[in-house]
Amino acid sequence: MEFSSKLLQNAVDEVSFLPGIGKRTALRLVLHLLNQDQEVTTDLAKALIDVKTKIKRCKNCSNISDQDICEICSNPKRDQSIICVVEDIRDVMAIENTEQYRGVYHILNGKINPIEGIGPNDLNISPLVEKVQQGKVNELIFALSSTMEGDTTNFYIYKQIEENKIKTSTIARGISVGDELEFADEVTLGRSITNRIPFENSLKN
Amino acid sequence: MEFSSKLLQNAVDEVSFLPGIGKRTALRLVLHLLNQDQEVTTDLAKALIDVKTKIKRCKNCSNISDQDICEICSNPKRDQSIICVVEDIRDVMAIENTEQYRGVYHILNGKINPIEGIGPNDLNISPLVEKVQQGKVNELIFALSSTMEGDTTNFYIYKQIEENKIKTSTIARGISVGDELEFADEVTLGRSITNRIPFENSLKN
Structure with missing residues (x-):
């Protein structure tokens, strides 16, 4: 697939790294975001960063948790x-x-x-x-x-x-x-x- | 679906707002990101924000482009x-x-x-x-x-x-x-x- 924009190409590449998401689906998702309000994208990006950086693993069982246990x-x-x-x-x-x-x-x-x-x-x-x-x-x-x-x-x-x-x-x-x-x-x-x-x-x- | 973490819940909700992505698929994608290096998530989030904020529409035809035309x-x-x-x-x-x-x-x-x-x-x-x-x-x-x-x-x-x-x-x-x-x-x-x-x-x- 050839893209008219390196930014678009980059976003589609990143999304298609996710398991089970091909290039065509990735393009559909990115174009959907482009047609939505700015905050849809920023909320999504923030939620992903937050879950990755702030989430804790239970010290006892390794379950995902917002607390230590x-x-x-x-x-x-x-x-x-x-x-x-x-x-x-x-x-x-x-x-x-x-x-x-x-x-x-x-x-x-x-x-x-x-x-x-x-x-x-x-x-x-x-x-x-x-x-x-x-x-x-x-x-x-x-x-x-x-x-x-x-x-x-x-x-x-x-x-x-x-x-x-x-x-x-x-x-x-x-x-x-x-x-x-x-x-x-x-x-x-x-x-x-x-x-x-x-x-x-x-x-x- | 009940989640052990509000951060996880929020991320799954945001991802499942995307067209064609259900809660179960969203959970799979978010857990995939949690098991990857930090930079996989930050690169993805940055690419989505960049494509939304920096991308241009061609002033002539409205094609997606990195230039004005x-x-x-x-x-x-x-x-x-x-x-x-x-x-x-x-x-x-x-x-x-x-x-x-x-x-x-x-x-x-x-x-x-x-x-x-x-x-x-x-x-x-x-x-x-x-x-x-x-x-x-x-x-x-x-x-x-x-x-x-x-x-x-x-x-x-x-x-x-x-x-x-x-x-x-x-x-x-x-x-x-x-x-x-x-x-x-x-x-x-x-x-x-x-x-x-x-x-x-x-x-x-």
């Missing part, structure tokens, strides 16, 4: 000894929607993925292992999506905490293998939390 | 007496790609659309009528998409300049009725420029 971790009604291990905050939102879970979370911010160069040290794994070693945890629930990368990550963490003899479980495989957790319906996802099975059992399949 | 209007090889009337710059880009056209353009920045409250005075129509009245124009080519709104806009302009007795044409209806111009393939669109027909003829169908 997120609402879930600071809620006295939640059971701090049960930790659900998830990939990102969309999974937290999906599980919270089921209203089936009263423990807390630990967000890894990704899965082990050698092809994309993501190793265990790139993820939020060692604080989780420390929590378990400090004896504060009764049960870990692995709730990563059941892909190759999810299974690898589960297994890596399991090996790190195996000798601590705590209860480990995975959410029931009611969710189809290969599907992303966030797109599961609430009933299936809620049931998969309720019917979680010991991690050792999941290795036998 | 766009590259097409300032090109001595282009025939300034033939003007192709289009809706927006995506249509200019589409026609330029065919390499079939050596005249210049006039961009209306929309079509007459009473349902959305867009009347003739909201569009870049009167400078076009002035150009015709000044006797500088030999031919107008109407290249709006052949929808109800496009036809209405064509007819409105035609009525304004009818008494000036210049040649008027529409691009050949090789493009399916109701289709958007920008999605036509290059061969069809190029042929529709070459085989344009007198505007009066198009009224007979």
Whole structure:
């Protein structure tokens, strides 16, 4: 695509860096902004900068939060000894929607993925292992999506905490293998939390 | 969707104001930015602000440009007496790609659309009528998409300049009725420029 303006070209290039946005869609979005009032663009730009610079990660679970400790971790009604291990905050939102879970979370911010160069040290794994070693945890629930990368990550963490003899479980495989957790319906996802099975059992399949 | 952070909520809301972007896609885009380096977000925000505040409209045709007069209007090889009337710059880009056209353009920045409250005075129509009245124009080519709104806009302009007795044409209806111009393939669109027909003829169908 050839553009009559370097500014336009630059804006379209930047927008099309976003995942799932091609050049044509990017051009449509930029032209939409050009046809709107100035403040639509400035509000959008400010919101993106703010969320990137001012947002905090909960010091306990790495959930996105405006405070140092997120609402879930600071809620006295939640059971701090049960930790659900998830990939990102969309999974937290999906599980919270089921209203089936009263423990807390630990967000890894990704899965082990050698092809994309993501190793265990790139993820939020060692604080989780420390929590378990400090004896504060009764049960870990692995709730990563059941892909190759999810299974690898589960297994890596399991090996790190195996000798601590705590209860480990995975959410029931009611969710189809290969599907992303966030797109599961609430009933299936809620049931998969309720019917979680010991991690050792999941290795036998 | 409930968010654990007002900053996140705000960013997702702003992104989902964009056409064709839902809340779920907006969340995915914002989380993508959160996982990237700071400069990805600042570059994106800066490009959007720059394109909105610094970009110029060509004083002759209203094309998007970094100069006061766009590259097409300032090109001595282009025939300034033939003007192709289009809706927006995506249509200019589409026609330029065919390499079939050596005249210049006039961009209306929309079509007459009473349902959305867009009347003739909201569009870049009167400078076009002035150009015709000044006797500088030999031919107008109407290249709006052949929808109800496009036809209405064509007819409105035609009525304004009818008494000036210049040649008027529409691009050949090789493009399916109701289709958007920008999605036509290059061969069809190029042929529709070459085989344009007198505007009066198009009224007979």
